[in-house]
Amino acid sequence: MPPSPVPEIDARQPVDLAALTAAGQPMVLRGLVADWPxxxxxxxxxxxxxxxLRSFANQQQAELFTADAAGxxxxxxxxxxxxxxxxxxxxxxxxxxxxxxxxEEPALGSAYMGxxxxxxxxxGFSAANPQNLLPPGVDSRLWIGTASRIACHYDAxxxxxxxxxxxxxxxxxxxxAISDLYIGPIxxxxxxxxxxxATxxxxxxxxxxRAQAKALTADLAPGDALYLPKLWWHQVEAETPFNMMVNYWWDAHAIGPDAPMLSMLLAMIAIAERPQAERDAFRAFFEHYVFRAxxxxLAHLPEEQRGILRQIDRAAYGRIRATIMRELRGS
Structure with missing residues (x-):
């Protein structure tokens, strides 16, 4: 059975970014940047x-990736x-x-700057090619090259x-699908x-x-965009001899500076090698306090009696973070 297509909307009409990110599902936005110069x-x-592009470029050194592999x-x-x-x-x-x-000469292999x-x-590029869907201050990145196939990975x-x-x-x-994708070293x-x-x-x-049974595909033409929620795995194929993409990375629901992935890395060294019974016990605590199914x-308590967990706003975030930092420093 072929993969199902990612749902799509006409982005030439107003897009509700808050609803899009809250849904946590990929979405193709047809024509979002079609008017860019x-x-x-x-x-x-x-x-x-x-x-x-040369009209904007400066002379700073970056990196070019080259490969001999076909495609x-x-x-x-x-x-x-x-x-x-x-x-x-x-x-x-x-x-x-x-x-x-x-x-001009495909026998030279492939090259891309990403x-x-x-x-x-x-x-000056961003001012000439404005992107008004995301909050101000979200930085953009350039991906340009020949036909290429980038291995399946996720963004945090x-x-x-x-x-x-x-x-x-x-x-x-x-x-x-992570457990069915045979992930390489971190x-x-x-x-x-x-x-x-995986192959x-x-x-x-x-x-x-099992992962393939859950796969979705999105085919994008010039002017189209894909919203990809964090932690969704994606393989990217640039299918034509010359390709360019601009992407934006941001955390739609951050209330502080700490990336969720840091919590997982700390949990890996603190919990992952403990006996199964302990891991099961901590799983129950994580389900209760973090994932909240x-x-x-503390729903059984009046709001005023829930202490620091009443609402994790910026003030509560700062107090909890300060406690964690003291513990990590051993002070």
Missing amino acids: TCHAAAQSPEALSTH GRYFYGEDLAGFNFTRIPATVESALDAILARV SLPIAAYLP VDNLACVVAGRRRFTLYPPE DHTLAGQPISL PDTGRHPRFA EGHP
């Missing part, structure tokens, strides 16, 4: 888009030792030269991915987040079929 330049030709599959090397791609220093302009050369902070490397924050040039296919798996990664090692080989990865943990 950058999209108009991309519609002319790769060279026109390159000229447009630009960026992955580990043999036995997870090293990687099948290289990183080379490049400015935006020299990266564009290298990418366009490979568009996760490039736009404000630092293309000042919410993601709005906007296609400018070429076509991209996102294959998505919900967070609960401290030896391609670009920060652990990735799925359709039922002998090596028999549980992957039965509602507020």
